[in-house]
Amino acid sequence: MKVKAISDGIYEIECGNVHYREVNKKVKELVNKGAKKVILKEVYGQRYIGTGIKENVKIEVYGTAGNDLGIFLYGPEIEVFGNAQDGVGNTMRTGKIVVRGHAGDVCGYGMRGGKVYIEGDVGYRVGIHMKGYKNLVPTFIVGGKAGNFFGEYMAGGILILLGLNRKPGEDIVGDYCATGMHGGVIFVRGEVPKRFLGREVKVFEPDVKDLKLLTDELKGFSEAFNIPVEEILSEPFTKIVPVSARPYGRMYAHRWGIATGIIK
């Protein structure tokens, strides 16, 4: 593992086949020394990049980022020049992740804040159990297409699927989209076949307020990948929201509670 100082506060680490523990330890060390930007070169699947750092540093990743990129992220901004694997932004809280490529399965799992922008496609179970609380509202934007279980059990936040690379006849999203969703909102650029949608959600046309929200949220994505917001908004969006805040409330409730009317 070669580490060199490029200029004041900017460091470069050559990762190669070095174990992720050593790489992440080094990054933390540099940040503690006051680094403002750490560039990771030749990344081959090193995991958990960016976790455990509270400073607003910038981490650049060249290569293929490993699983759980930016897990529990609390401040840093990560930019990947390449593809990412599974679990991008897992349970992240604040900060930003930009991936200039595709990403794998279970991205944005349990995410509770911050922004994630993926340029290409994502795999299965993306946005599963995203949540939000008061001023913590996570935003996950996918430039390409998504696999099955998109936004499954979603509890909060904003999930946006653009399908900009979609070919004619191609599905933008897979089966079981928004199954068990009970909070937050999903916007899909195009139509979602009814047979792919969970029973817990309803589909609407975005109103003026929604379009305002979309325009605001898409700004960051547009800047990151240099795609004009107007171009993205040139096609109609579908808005998906849950019908019930507790779709499974009765399923696991005690019979006595239902009988006495305490549980509705």
Next chain:
Amino acid sequence: MSPYYSEMSGCGLAGIVNRNGEKISGKFIYDSITSMKERGNGMGAGFAAYGIYPEMADYYAFHVMLDDLDYESEVNTVLNRSFKIVKSEIIPTKEVPSLYKKTKPPVFYRYFVEPRDDARLPMESEEDLVVRTVMTINEKVKGAYVISSGKNMGAFKGVGHPDEIGDFFEIKEYKGYIWLAHTRFPTNTPGWWGGAHPFTLLDWAIVHNGEITSYGTNKRYVEMYGYRCTLLTDTEVAAYLFDLLFRKHRLPIRAVFMAMASPFWKDIEHYRETGLEKTYEMARMIRTVYSSAMLNGPFAMLFAFKDGVIGFNDRIKLRPFVAAEKGDTVYMASEESAIRVVCEEPDRVWMPKAGEPVIALLNHCKEEDVCYPA
């Protein structure tokens, strides 16, 4: 990093195939699987290679694992009953000190054999004879296990990290046109030398990440056809299922995978609704006839035979699986980084859909006229 350090993750798998049949050094698969060390815990790793015995390509190559060298004579006797042994030798291995700290490696023997004409039972094919012999050795010869039995191919496996097992068998010295590799994180079944992947039969080899929760049903099903599950793990049954469906029942490749990772009934119904009458009819029949061959549970598998590699996932993609190609070489692995380590700039990298097999056959095979083993 301590060689004994590991964390929960799940198995890792890798496969490389050159569709022109050009030989690739074992170094590449070694580097690919070793980069995913994190996915295993040092309790099992293995390799399968095709095209490694060109001078002996006409003979079945039996790789046999012996708990004790003394059992060799018994294996010899069983083999002699049905085969002419053309050559037999100890598989060369190298001392890997870290390996001996956790386990006592067995002895590995290889036999190049030719079936005797008079050994076959009525209605039995040459391949059936090989399968019967494998089952006999595995079941009846104490302390001996056949770990591969195909022509011009072989499996190398054991208890250790992929680099330890790779160094032990000197994998980098071999050259093959197809390579499979596995690093194991045993969960439900013991980590022992015979239980490491790949699992093979004839020239099928299979590596697997995940678990087969339908093991009981599948086991009972293949046992009806004379297969014996003796290696104490669920993956073995998948190898026998492939043999049954592909070689014995001669199903086309896509039909085999439709049986093993069959679509949901609602999706089958959707074929009909969208006018795919024929696909609907085929899917419905396969699901009905081969219901016991369906593999349930979370898994990703790579399945190799002399004509190519096929990778596939369970029906809802509960295990990772990435594929890539560069020219005539196709790569498959659990993680994209394991591909990039050996192929910096692939022409295409993609994440296959659940249940949709990635079929990488050699150029001389057309998918429609399926290539059969032997």
